[in-house]
Amino acid sequence: MCPISIHPIHLFAVSGRKCYDAPVSPKHPSTVDHTLLARVAKGDQEAFERLYEQTSSLLYTLVLRIVGKPADAADLLQEVYLEAWRKASNYDTARGAPMAWLVTLARSRAIDWVRALAARGKDVTASLDDTPASDLVAQNADALDIRAANERQALVRASLKSLPPVQQQAIELAFYEGLTHTEISERLHVPLGTIKTRIRLGMEKLRDGLQTLWEEELGIPN
């Protein structure tokens, strides 16, 4: 039976129409919600602060993985956030999840950075030892966020681990080093077609393995 409603359309709903109960709450809370980004787009600094708190750890982890040096990562991340702040009003929710947008933004900037440094011939060797001890102290994140983050992390790790190492390697070279499949093929001395296949199969498996996560991110109802 349809949910009870005062609205005549529901009251006289055409028979046979499928009706749902109240939406089932998702297993993992969404990382960044569209409404938060909408507030940021309107220039709400408080919302932006919340956005920062929700996303900075992941983005910092990502940027640090790409650029290698904590000081560089921090500078770069500052720019990424300022760009996000400036561009939030252009962000189109239909295009995808806010978190995906931020990850894409941070990744592009970090890869650009590394390329620019490489072009100038500077050393870009990663060094995690530079990380100051104070950085390792967890920031304010409530228990629910932590649990959700842990679940997400466990799932993504498991999905990556379930791939054959060569597929994982190809995907990581593309994602973190910004290499095209041609460049990967040259670097690994493996035929182009093989690299393409590795990436394709790996990505297919990841997509399937992470379905619950991306469905939630994309706002697809279960």
Add this chain to the structure above:
Amino acid sequence: MDHEQLEENLSLYALGALDPDSVRDMEQHLAAGCPACSTLLRQYQAAATMLPYALPPQTSPPALKSRVMTALSGPAASTTSARADRPASPVPIPTAPPDLFSSRPFSRIPQDLPEMPAPQPLSRRSASPTWREQLRATSPALAYALEALLKRVSRRHEFHKWREQLKVESPAFAAALGVLLLGVAGYAVHQYNTFEAERTATARDRAEAAKSKQETADLKRELADKEAALTKATDELKRTVEALGTTREQLARHQEQLDTLRAQFKTGRGRKGAEVLLAGGEDLLRILSSPTAKMADLHGTDEAKDAYALVFVEPETRRGFFYANNLPSLPAGKTYQLWVITDKPVSAGVFSIDRGHKGRLLMRNIPAVRRIKKFAVSLEPEGGLPQPTGSIYLTGAP
């Protein structure tokens, strides 16, 4: 590139691992509007952006937050007017920002746009190709004429003859001819350089055109998306309007029926209906006015094509009201029985019809009121039965 290949490339594109040529093909395809690919792409993109979760988590420096928030209030970032594209960058962000709002995720486009060489300075240019080559490049006709002349000159006897002639006729003319030739060569070099500069400019224009073409493709894709959204919204609206129309019809019908009931009640005609109303007047009023009441529309089966009925159910009190019209007259010893069907049919009561072929039933303690999937009316032996046995006359779902 055929569709299968494009689809195979989607995951690479989402990961940013496609070569620029293939990126262009892909973007053209997506801009042309391919819902299947767009959907798949979004899935791959979403999966790709999950990758950082697998990294050992690092915590961002606590001081960074205040730095960012302070920078936010700075002149470059704070006002909405300044937001658009003013980079306030103490950090060298190396390349033009890829368009992050397009569905192209990790694009390298801005970097891969060909760098056009700056026009070379004149001196360097004129040093390398010979003036003859340059002349050939600029003015083939003039070059041809000059070559022919030189060929003739170089042929010995002719040269002699020519030199003799020149000497004889005018040494001054020979000198003038030399100067003229040098002038022509110089002009040719100048022409060549101008031509080169123009060619470079054209190439730059072309690169710009390619970029704007790219932008157009982005816009087109955006437009296509908006159009799709609009179509969807329009469809939704159409459906709502249709539903509203149905609702209005039903409301009108109910109003009519209520009016009839009221009239019958007033005039005392249709005594049975009046009795029902009197007996359950309060109930009926409560049912019909309850905001939580639900209604089902029952339609006649082949047994009674003109028949229809309405059921109002009030789940809070588990009471309901049933009203049927145009049911066939009952054979002797038979009755109509109303069933509520959850997993199985359960009797909701029996009723007969009046001379106007109308039947009414006030229901109390309706079983499993929230799980009702269907209502049905069947013809049963007088007094009713625990399970339906006779033909079905009316059915309908809430």
